[in-house]
Amino acid sequence: MKKYLLIISAFMYMVNISAQKLIYQNYYKADSLLKVVTKNYIVNDQLIYSGFTYSMGHYSFPEQQISYPIIYSLSSLNKKFILDKELIYNGKAYNSTMVFIGDSCSYNDFGEKEIKKVSLNGNEFSYFYLPINVVNIIKENRSSLHFINVDDEYYSLGFNNLLGNKFYITVDKNTQLISKITQLKYDDLYGDTYQEILYANYKNNIPYDITVNHNQIVKAAFHLDSVGVKKPSIKVDSISNDISKETISKGLFIIKLNDYNNKILVTEHEDFLAIYEAPINVAVGNEIISFLQKHFNNKPIKYCFLSHHHPDHAGAISSFVNVNAKVVTTKGNVNYFDKLSKSIHTLKGEGFHPSKYNANYIIIDSLSEKTFFKKSSTSVIVYESGATTDHTNEFLYFYFPKQKILFVGDLVIFPKEKIRDQKKRALSVYTLIKSKKLKVEKIYTGWPLKDQKEFGTITDLKNSLLKSYPDLK
Structure with missing residues (x-):
């Protein structure tokens, strides 16, 4: 009996070692690919995009959308990422700002003057409008990085952010640039679904076209207009079931x-x-x-x-x-x-x-x-x-x-x-x-x-x- 117990113990030990080896191998493979991707991205002071945001509300037929012109200003200032939005509604401009600093987020909605702290959970996807921010978050949460698969054109990596939310990126093998980030999410209406950001038409390693999809429906689409330096539009420090x-x-x-x-x-x-x-x-x-x-x-x-x-x-x-x-x-x-x-x-x-x-x-x-x-x-x-x-x-x-x-x-x-x-x-x-x-x-x-x-x-x-x-x- 002792002999059989020893054999079983030895077998379980080898299985454990083998599993650990696979985990390490997977991580190192993913990390080596990340290092290549990281080299392709640099910090830009500001990127200005224009396009449309699509609203799906109480309209005439199911899943009807109405588009509104919008300008996105994406700024990186002193380790702060600032997302300014200017929405045109009935000919009038309305502004909104999101500020990300470390693990905190501040926000004011269109028409509001004061910026207030809000939960990062649920808002972090906007932070990924810039692919370099995706790279930075992966580097900060490197232990969660893992390799998923590869085909003739792309490979995929997965990671968690500091809140434990899981994301997946798809990388073009030829350019070594991120073409998509996806997050599995829950929607009260559509159930189990996902949201994604598509990065396309790269020039000088900057995506000139960005598309945001929620529930397999386009939420926003915008095109790069300019690269420059501009001050943010708002002072960021003001930041029963019965x-x-x-x-x-x-x-x-x-x-x-x-x-x-x-x-x-x-x-x-x-x-x-x-x-x-x-x-x-x-x-x-x-x-x-x-x-x-x-x-x-x-x-x-x-x-x-x-x-x-x-x-x-x-x-x-x-x-x-x-x-x-x-x-x-x-x-x-x-x-x-x-x-x-x-x-x-x-x-x-x-x-x-x-x-x-x-x-x-x-x-x-x-x-x-x-x-x-x-x-x-x-x-x-x-x-x-x-x-x-x-x-x-x-x-x-x-x-x-x-x-x-x-x-x-x-x-x-x-x-x-x-x-x-x-x-x-x-x-x-x-x-x-x-x-x-x-x-x-x-x-x-x-x-x-x-x-x-x-x-x-x-x-x-x-x-x-x-x-x-x-x-x-």
């Missing part, structure tokens, strides 16, 4: 997501539930499901009605596809919702994997209407009229004829304190009520929640429109 339920009618409930400033509507049927809106992301969606299971005796959610595609109304669609709920939406959202419902979320929280179910859609055609649950006390008529909203190309309204309640997502607001003048979005609600001759006593919304009335009336709606539409009847 959910509640309210009954609004028999079998009809408003669920308030107090931490998220959102609401959803729920109808209870004999052996299932239907929800109206699925806001924010899968984490919030899972919270909603747990809450509903607790308060409605584990009744299954069989229907998920979505007014439109914006994340604060449909970002949690994956959670409800995961429980095999039928999704009531419009044709233009299907591909986008398929993309979201198949996203994997493991880099944040408890993790989420798409289920075996494919999204089961019920499509409401443009300018059409469809009645659901006709025999139920909470029957609903769904109207599509996105073209009138000036908000999204497609939009669904939900009318409960027996309760005389209309649920309209975020097309109108009803502040507690005073009437707020409103325009086309609210007008579309008024037009629907009048054109369809709906008997409406209460208008509920899915957003916002804070400082709002519980519901609005047709009188409230009309009064909010009279300033913009004085001839309204």
